[in-house]
Amino acid sequence: xxxxxxxxxxxxxIGSVYALMAxxxxxxxxxxxxxxxxxxxxxxxxAYFGFFSLTLLKLPFAAAFLLASxxxxxxAIIVERVAYKPLRERRAPFLYFIISAMGASxxxxxxxxxxxxxxxxxxxxxxxxxxxxxxxxxxGRLDLIIFLISAVSLTLLILFIDKTKLGKxxxxxxxxxxxxxLMGVNTDRVILTVFGLGGFLAxxxxxxxxxxxxxxxxxxxxxTKSFIAAVFGGLGSLPGAVLGSVLLGVxxxxxxxxxxxxxxxxxxxxxxxxxxxxxxxxxxxKVTEDKA
Amino acid sequence: xxxxxxxxxxxxxxxxxxGGGGKSDVVKVGWLGALTGDQAVWGENELNTVKMLFxxxxxxxxxxxxxxxxxxxxxxxDNKGDPQESVNVTKRLTGQDKVVAIIGPNSSGNAIPMAPIxxxxxxxxxxxxxxxxxxxxxxxxxxxxxxxxxxxxxYQGAVAAGFAYDRLNARTAAILYDVGDDYSxxxxxxxxxxxxxxxxxxxxxxxxxxxxxxxxPQLSKIKAANPDVIFMPYFFKEVAxxxxxxxxxxxxATLLGGDGWPSDQLISxxxxxxxxxxxxxxxxxxxxxxxxxxxxxxxxxxxxxxxxGFLAHDAVLLFVEGLKKxxxxxxxxxxxxxxxxxxxxxxxxxxxxxxxxxxEGKDAAIEKIVNGQYVFQEKYAAQ
Amino acid sequence: xxxxxxxxxxxxxxxxxxxxxxxxxxxGFTGLFSFGHxxxxxxxxxxxxxxxxxxxxxxxxxxLPFILAIVGGGAAAGAVSYLIGRIxxxxxxxxxxxxxxxxxxxxxxxxxxxNRFGGARGWPGVPGKSTFVxxxxxxxxxxxxxxxxxxxxxxRNMIAVREEELAAxxxxxxxxxxxxxxxxxxxxxxxxxxxxxxxYMTFIQPKMFSLTKSTELTIIVIFGGLGSISGSVLxxxxxxALPEVLRAxxxxxxxxxxxxxxxxxxxxxxxxMGGMELTPSGIRxxxxxxxxxxxxxxxxxxxxxxxxxD
Numbered sequence: 001x002x003x004x005x006x007x008x009x010x011x012x013x014i015g016s017v018y019a020l021m022a023x024x025x026x027x028x029x030x031x032x033x034x035x036x037x038x039x040x041x042x043x044x045x046x047a048y049f050g051f052f053s054l055t056l057l058k059l060p061f062a063a064a065f066l067l068a069s070x071x072x073x074x075x076a077i078i079v080e081r082v083a084y085k086p087l088r089e090r091r092a093p094f095l096y097f098i099i100s101a102m103g104a105s106x107x108x109x110x111x112x113x114x115x116x117x118x119x120x121x122x123x124x125x126x127x128x129x130x131x132x133x134x135x136x137x138x139x140g141r142l143d144l145i146i147f148l149i150s151a152v153s154l155t156l157l158i159l160f161i162d163k164t165k166l167g168k169x170x171x172x173x174x175x176x177x178x179x180x181x182l183m184g185v186n187t188d189r190v191i192l193t194v195f196g197l198g199g200f201l202a203x204x205x206x207x208x209x210x211x212x213x214x215x216x217x218x219x220x221x222x223x224t225k226s227f228i229a230a231v232f233g234g235l236g237s238l239p240g241a242v243l244g245s246v247l248l249g250v251x252x253x254x255x256x257x258x259x260x261x262x263x264x265x266x267x268x269x270x271x272x273x274x275x276x277x278x279x280x281x282x283x284x285x286k287v288t289e290d291k292a
Numbered sequence: 293x294x295x296x297x298x299x300x301x302x303x304x305x306x307x308x309x310x311g312g313g314g315k316s317d318v319v320k321v322g323w324l325g326a327l328t329g330d331q332a333v334w335g336e337n338e339l340n341t342v343k344m345l346f347x348x349x350x351x352x353x354x355x356x357x358x359x360x361x362x363x364x365x366x367x368x369x370d371n372k373g374d375p376q377e378s379v380n381v382t383k384r385l386t387g388q389d390k391v392v393a394i395i396g397p398n399s400s401g402n403a404i405p406m407a408p409i410x411x412x413x414x415x416x417x418x419x420x421x422x423x424x425x426x427x428x429x430x431x432x433x434x435x436x437x438x439x440x441x442x443x444x445x446x447y448q449g450a451v452a453a454g455f456a457y458d459r460l461n462a463r464t465a466a467i468l469y470d471v472g473d474d475y476s477x478x479x480x481x482x483x484x485x486x487x488x489x490x491x492x493x494x495x496x497x498x499x500x501x502x503x504x505x506x507x508x509p510q511l512s513k514i515k516a517a518n519p520d521v522i523f524m525p526y527f528f529k530e531v532a533x534x535x536x537x538x539x540x541x542x543x544x545a546t547l548l549g550g551d552g553w554p555s556d557q558l559i560s561x562x563x564x565x566x567x568x569x570x571x572x573x574x575x576x577x578x579x580x581x582x583x584x585x586x587x588x589x590x591x592x593x594x595x596x597x598x599x600x601g602f603l604a605h606d607a608v609l610l611f612v613e614g615l616k617k618x619x620x621x622x623x624x625x626x627x628x629x630x631x632x633x634x635x636x637x638x639x640x641x642x643x644x645x646x647x648x649x650x651x652e653g654k655d656a657a658i659e660k661i662v663n664g665q666y667v668f669q670e671k672y673a674a675q
Numbered sequence: 676x677x678x679x680x681x682x683x684x685x686x687x688x689x690x691x692x693x694x695x696x697x698x699x700x701x702x703g704f705t706g707l708f709s710f711g712h713x714x715x716x717x718x719x720x721x722x723x724x725x726x727x728x729x730x731x732x733x734x735x736x737x738x739l740p741f742i743l744a745i746v747g748g749g750a751a752a753g754a755v756s757y758l759i760g761r762i763x764x765x766x767x768x769x770x771x772x773x774x775x776x777x778x779x780x781x782x783x784x785x786x787x788x789x790n791r792f793g794g795a796r797g798w799p800g801v802p803g804k805s806t807f808v809x810x811x812x813x814x815x816x817x818x819x820x821x822x823x824x825x826x827x828x829x830x831r832n833m834i835a836v837r838e839e840e841l842a843a844x845x846x847x848x849x850x851x852x853x854x855x856x857x858x859x860x861x862x863x864x865x866x867x868x869x870x871x872x873x874x875y876m877t878f879i880q881p882k883m884f885s886l887t888k889s890t891e892l893t894i895i896v897i898f899g900g901l902g903s904i905s906g907s908v909l910x911x912x913x914x915x916a917l918p919e920v921l922r923a924x925x926x927x928x929x930x931x932x933x934x935x936x937x938x939x940x941x942x943x944x945x946x947x948m949g950g951m952e953l954t955p956s957g958i959r960x961x962x963x964x965x966x967x968x969x970x971x972x973x974x975x976x977x978x979x980x981x982x983x984x985d
Contacts, residue, residue: 003512003513003516006512006541007509007512010506010508010509010512011509013506013508014506014508014509017506033769034769035769035773082937082941083937083940083941086941086942087940087941092940094769095702095708095772095893095897096897096940098708098772099890099893099894099897099936099940100936100937100940100941102890102894102936103894103933103934103935103936103937103940104933104937105933106929106932106933106936107930107933107934107936107937108933109929109933110328110926110927110929110930110932110933111930113328113329113332113926113929114328114926114927114930118328118329118330118332118333118336119333119557120529120557120561122557122560122561129540131540136542138540138541138542140540213505213506213533214505214529214532214533214561216330216529217330218330218503221503222503222504222505224780224886228777231773252509253508253509254509256498256509256510256513257509257510257512257513261498261499261500261509261510261513262471262499262788264500264501264509265501265780265784266781266784266785269777269778269780269781269784270777270781272773272774272777273762273763273774273777273778273781276763276766276770276773276774276777277762277763277766277774280766280767280770327925327926328926328928328929332926369922370922370925370926370928372929374883375876375878375880375883376687376876376883377918379683379875379876380680380683380684380687380919383679383680383682383683384677384680384919386679387677387678387679387680387683388677388680400796401797401878401880401882404797404799404877404878405799405876405877405878407877408803408877409679412679413679424796426799426800430732430799430800431729431731431732431733431800470795471787471788471794471795472784472787472795472881472882473795474795474796474797474880476795477794477795477796478796501784501787502882
C-alpha cells in the first residue's frame, strides 16, 4: 500500500511536468493543426533564461521566473514569424510545418551548444529541497510548488480563453480559421497570441524542469513524451492535455513499478498507437470533420 | 537558395582541400570524438588534451624518429557521437588527411565500426575510454589496428562486484541501468554475473531509457527490495539525478558506480546525495603522477580536466612511444611497434598485450566521495 | 580529395537513396507521411545481419550469402509494415504520421531489449559486403522499378489517392489497398537500405535507427521534391554530403543544418525538383511550360500597352 501510494505520488509529479509542456503543444495544434516540435527547444531556452537570470543577473526568483517566460514568449513568436508564417501564407501542407519545426528544434539546440556549451548546469537552490514526509511517504516541496503554480497558470489560461475577447477569437479560430477570418477576426494576431501564450508556458515549464532536474541543451528531446500525452488527451484540447499528461505519468510509473521498467517507454508508445486507432481524437479532443 | 547552397558547398570544399597540404617533417595524427551532441563535454576535453600535449612536444623541438626530428600535428573531427559519422571521419582521416595514427574515440559504439577501414588503410587507432571488449577483439581474433589505453567492461564489472562483496560486505545489490546505452548494458551484465558468482543476490534489476530524467518509479521499486548497495553504471548527469531522487525517497543504501561517474559536475549536482558513495576509476586523482598534467591543463584552458583527459594523455604517450619504436612515421610500422609495448602512463602501467591489444594488468582504482572530494581507497584488481 | 572518403560518402548517399526512394513513393506519390521508416531500416538491418553473419561470431548468424540477406531483410520489413498498415492506414494524414512515429520508436525499444541480437550493445562483426558496385546496382534497380511502377496503372491510382482520396474512392479505386501497397513497397525499400547499411557499417546498434534517422529521410524526400524520383536521387546525394561539407564550420555545423532545413521549407516548398523529372521529356515539358508562361506574359503586357494607347 505504501509502495502504491508512493508510486502514485511519483506518477503525479512526473505527469505535472508533462502537463505544462503538453499544453503548449495542444494550444498550437488547436489553431494550426500541426505538431509544433520546436516547442521543446523553446522550453529548453526557458530553462537557460531562468538559470542565467538567477546566477548571472542574480535576480530574485519571481523576477527570474517572469523574465524567462517573457523571453520564451518572444522566442516562440520569432519562431512563428521565421519558420511558419511564410508557410502559412502559402497554405503549405502540415508536413512542411512539422519539418520546419524540426529544423527550428535542431537549430535551437545546437545554437545553445555552440554558444553556451554542452555541459549541464544546476539551478541554485531557490526553495528548500527538504521533503514533506507523510509517514513513510515522501513528497518533494518543489513538486508541490510546481503542482500549485502549474494549476494556477493553467486555470488562468483557460479563463483567458473563455472570458476575453481575444480568447473567444482563439476558440473561434480553432473551429474554423477561414470562416473566422471572413468574420473579420485578425487571424494573424490570433495565431501570434497562441504562439506567445505557448511560449510563455514553455518558459514556466523550462524553469521548473531546470529546478527539478537540471539544465542541458537536449531538454527538448524529453518533450516527445509530453507530445504523446497531448495526443492521448486529445490534440487541441487544453483540459485534455492536462488529463492526458497526468494519466500518462501515472500509467508509466505503474508500468515501471509493477510490470517492468524495460517496458516503461514501450508502453507509452503502445498507448499512443492504441489511442490513435481506437479513439483518434483522444480523451477530450476536438472532433474535426474529415476533409479527405 | 540553390545558388547560395552551392556557393557554400564550393567554399567548404576549397576550405577542406586547403587542409591537405603539409610539410614533410610533420607527423599528422587524427582525432575523432563528439564535439557536438550530448557527449561533447568529453570530446572537447580529449581534443584539448591532445592539442596541448602536441604543442608541448613541438615547443621542445619535436619528436626524434629514426634520427630525424618531427613536429606533431593533430587533425580533429567531430563525430557527434554517431557511429555513421565516425566511419566518415575515419575515411577522411586515413584517406584524405593521410594521418599515421588516430586517437579516440571515447565510446565503443563509435570505435567498433572503424576497424575495417583502419585495416584497409593500415592506420592504428588508440581508443581512450572505449571499454567494450569487442573494440579490439572480435570472435577470438585480435583486430590488428585497434588498441586502447583503458581497462575493459568485464574487468570493471568484476572489480565493482568484487569490491562490493568483499570490501563493503554487501550481500544484496540492486542495479539501475540505461537500457539504451551500450556501455551501461555491458557493465550491468558483468556486474550481475560476477556478483552472483561471488554468492551475492541481485534483488532488483531496473532500467531506464537514455534521456530519462526521472527515476523515481524504478527507485521506489528498488527501495522496496532494500538492497545493501545500488550499482549505477551510467554517466554523471543521470547519476546525480538518480542519486538525489533515491535520497529523496529515503533510500539509504550505498551507491556504487563505474568510470562514468568522475566529474566536477557530479559533486556540484549530486551534493549530499552521492556522499559516501564508491566508484571504480581508471586512476587515483591524488596520485602525484597526475598532478602535473592537471595543473597544466587548468593553466591552459581555465577549467578542470575530465576523466577523458587523463586517458587521452596516455593515448598520446603510447602513440609517441610507438612512433619512436617504429622508427618511421608509418601506420603499419607504428601498429607493429605498439604490440607488446610497455610504458608508464599517468593512469598506470600500460603494457599492450599482443593477443588482445588491451593494457593488461592495469589496476582499477576505487574512489570514495567524502566531503565533496574524491578520496582514493585502494588499487583493486579483480580476482 | 581522396577517393575512399568520397566513395564512403557516396555509398552512404546510395544507401539513404534506397530508403528515400521508397519513402518518396509513400509520401510523394501516395500522400502519406511517415516518421517511422528508421524502424523498417532497423528490421532490415537486423534480419539481414542475422542471415549473413557467420555462425561462429557473437551474436551468431546463419552465414548465408548476401543476396539472401537483402531478400530476407526487405521481406521482413515488408511483412511488419503489412501488420502496421492493417492497424494504422485508416488514420487520417497527421494521425497516421504520429502513429508511424510511435511504431518506429517502439521497434527501436524492442531491439534494445533483445539480447539475442546484442541489445543496446549492438551487433559487431556483420560482414562488410556492401560494396560500391552492389549499392550502385541496387540504386539503379530501385529507380527503374519505381519509375515503372509510377507510370503504371497502379502508380496512377496511387497519385489519384494522393490528389483526392474521396474522389478516388468514388471512382472505384480501392484506396486502402493502394495505400497498403505503397506502404509495403516503401518498407521493403527501407528494409533493403537497412541491410546495405548494416553491411556497410559492419556494426549496428538500435540507437542508429532513432526518430532522428526517420526525420532525416523525410527531410530528404521533401528537400528533393514531392512526387519526383530524380528529386529523391538528388536530395539523397546533396543532403548526405551536406554535414560532411559543413564539417569546416565545426560546432556550428548543426546550427547551419537546422537553418538550412527551415530555409528550404520556407523558400522553396516544392523542393529541388517538386513534380518534375530529370528526363529528356521532363525537361522538354518544363521548358515548354516556361515558354508558354513567357508568351502569355508578353501577350498580357502587349494587351495592356495597346490598352493604354487607345
